[in-house]
Every structure is written in C-alpha cells, then in structure tokens.
Amino acid sequence: MNIQADEHFDLKDIMECGQAFRYKRLESGGYAIIAHGKRLIAKQKGHRLTLDCSEKDWAEVWRGYFDVDRDYGRVKEELTAMEPRLAPYISKKPGIRILKQEPFEMLITFILSQNKSMVHIKQLVAIISEAYGSEIGEGGHAFPLPEQLARVSEESFRELKTGFRAPYLVDAIHRVVTGQLDLESLTMLSADKAREELLAVKGIGRKVADCILLFGYGKMDVFPLDVWMKRAMTKLYFDGKKPSDKAMLAKAREKFGDLQGIAQQYLFYGTVEGL
DNA sequence: CTCCAGGGATCAG
DNA sequence: CTGATCCATGGA
Numbered sequence: 001m002n003i004q005a006d007e008h009f010d011l012k013d014i015m016e017c018g019q020a021f022r023y024k025r026l027e028s029g030g031y032a033i034i035a036h037g038k039r040l041i042a043k044q045k046g047h048r049l050t051l052d053c054s055e056k057d058w059a060e061v062w063r064g065y066f067d068v069d070r071d072y073g074r075v076k077e078e079l080t081a082m083e084p085r086l087a088p089y090i091s092k093k094p095g096i097r098i099l100k101q102e103p104f105e106m107l108i109t110f111i112l113s114q115n116k117s118m119v120h121i122k123q124l125v126a127i128i129s130e131a132y133g134s135e136i137g138e139g140g141h142a143f144p145l146p147e148q149l150a151r152v153s154e155e156s157f158r159e160l161k162t163g164f165r166a167p168y169l170v171d172a173i174h175r176v177v178t179g180q181l182d183l184e185s186l187t188m189l190s191a192d193k194a195r196e197e198l199l200a201v202k203g204i205g206r207k208v209a210d211c212i213l214l215f216g217y218g219k220m221d222v223f224p225l226d227v228w229m230k231r232a233m234t235k236l237y238f239d240g241k242k243p244s245d246k247a248m249l250a251k252a253r254e255k256f257g258d259l260q261g262i263a264q265q266y267l268f269y270g271t272v273e274g275l
Numbered sequence: 276c277t278c279c280a281g282g283g284a285t286c287a288g
Numbered sequence: 289c290t291g292a293t294c295c296a297t298g299g300a
Contacts, residue, residue: 120297164283203282
C-alpha cells in the first residue's frame with residue numbers, strides 16, 4: 001500500500017539514525033524491516049511511501065511503529081524555539097522520527113549494547129534472532145519472545161559472544177518470564193517511576209534504562225546519555241570541559257523539556273555523522 | 276601493538 | 289558523593 005509522507009518523514013534517516021538494529025538496506029534503496037514479529041519492505045520516493053503490508057497491519061503495527069500520529073513539524077518548532085542551537089542538527093536530518101519498538105526487544109538489545117559499537121550490536125541482535133526467534137519468511141526471524149529466550153543458558157549466551165553481558169541477559173529474561181518485571185505495566189508509569197523498575201535489573205543503568213523508555217515506550221522526556229551525547233553536550237554547553245552526568249542531564253531538561261528524547265536523536269545522529 | 280565501542284558494577288577515597 | 293578499574297570482544 002501507499003502512504004503519503006510529509007517532509008518530516010525520511011525512511012533512510014529514520015532507520016539509520018541509530019535507534020533501530022533490525023533492518024537491511026536493499027539494492028533498490030528500500031528497507032527490509034523486522035519489528036513486532038513482522039517483516040516489512042518499505043520504500044520511499046519523495047513524498048510517496050510504499051509498504052508491502054495490509055491495511056490492517058498498517059493500522060495495527062506500522063502506523064504506531066513510525067510514530068505517524070505525532071506532529072513532528074510542531075515538535076521541531078517547539079524545540080527550535082526552546083533552543084535555537086538545535087536548528088542545524090534538525091535541518092541536517094529533518095526526517096528523523098522516534099520509532100516505537102517492542103519493549104522486550106529494547107530491553108535485551110540495550111543490555112547488549114553496553115560498550116559495543118553500533119555495527120556490532122546489529123550483528124549480535126541478528127545472531128540472537130536467527131538462533132532463537134521464529135521464522136517469519138524470506139529467511140527472516142522475529143526477535144525472540146521472552147519464553148524463547150528463557151531456556152537459553154548463560155553459557156549459551158557467552159557462546160554467542162555476549163561476553164560479560166551474558167549473566168545480565170539471563171537475569172533480565174528471568175525477571176520478565178516470572179513477572180517480577182512487568183514490562184506491560186511500565187506503559188502507564190511516568191518515566192521516573194518506570195526507570196526505577198528497570199534499574200532493579202542487574203546490568204541496566206541510567207543510560208540503558210532511558211533507551212528502553214525512549215525507543216520501547218515512546219517516553220520522550222528522557223535523555224539517554226551515551227558517549228556520543230556526552231561529546232555533543234560538552235561541546236555545546238560546557239566549553240570543552242568535562243561536566244558531570246548530572247550537569248549534562250540537567251542541561252538537557254532545561255533546554256529541551258519534555259521533548260528531550262527527540263532532541264537527543266537529532267543531536268546523536270548529527271554528532272555520529274560529524275556535525 | 277593500543278585504543279575504543281549508544282556502560283555498569285564494584286571498590287577506593 | 290566522585291573517580292578509577294575491570295569486565296569480553298571485535299574492529300580500526
């Protein structure tokens with residue numbers, strides 16, 4: 001089916017700005033995307049977005065995934081009004097949107113992400129999906145469900161080269177399948193309350209928790225502070241001197257308010273791309 | 276060889 | 289409270 005995309009939607013930038021790991025760029029310029037247990041082929045030409053899905057799947061899955069019902073024109077106006085220095089980052093990648101991905105997938109993916117490069121995270125998530133996720137056609141595999149990972153031992157995770165993160169994964173999965181960590185219930189909580197729940201898991205710190213909240217729950221009032229964002233914030237607001245994490249987070253809230261999660265993504269992609 | 280990667284736990288002051 | 293060190297592993 002075809003969708004009308006506006007100037008605030010750029011498939012390439014959405015997929016490649018660092019928030020998603022389960023996509024492949026095709027020869028045609030389109031993308032094969034796996035999310036929410038489904039596989040999608042998407043192509044964009046100008047304002048025309050072509051998707052190989054039913055209207056039902058569009059309505060039930062992909063519309064939410066692409067955050068279509070948020071007015072990014074307004075988001076960008078508000079952010080620019082709050083902080084004019086964000087403008088060059090926004091105009092460099094004006095088509096970024098925050099994807100709404102599966103909470104459990106984000107939980108596992110970002111526990112894995114610590115101290116790893118983005119390409120390696122992508123490889124590792126692919127390997128885990130192929131090993132334990134259900135086949136969904138065309139050789140694609142869904143990200144594994146909690147029950148599918150519950151039988152995986154720490155030893156097996158180590159064989160997949162997850163290194164010191166293996167026990168963290170086992171602990172997180174155990175908490176989910178036993179109901180000790182109720183991912184569903186975090187939807188209704190404030191970011192601060194939801195973060196508290198996530199921080200109880202070993203291997204989840206502030207940064208990983210905030211990535212889960214932003215990309216898995218669409219909570220835009222968080223600011224994942226990773227090495228790239230520390231560079232960006234230091235350069236922008238602290239004159240090259242090394243500020244504390246607390247100072248950087250306070251500055252992010254001051255400058256970007258409840259839209260700091262979205263601001264973070266413009267800053268992140270811009271910084272990775274060398275702006 | 277060294278250094279670093281979308282960090283966090285632990286321990287020393 | 290802040291800062292240093294260690295943690296596996298692969299790529300530059």
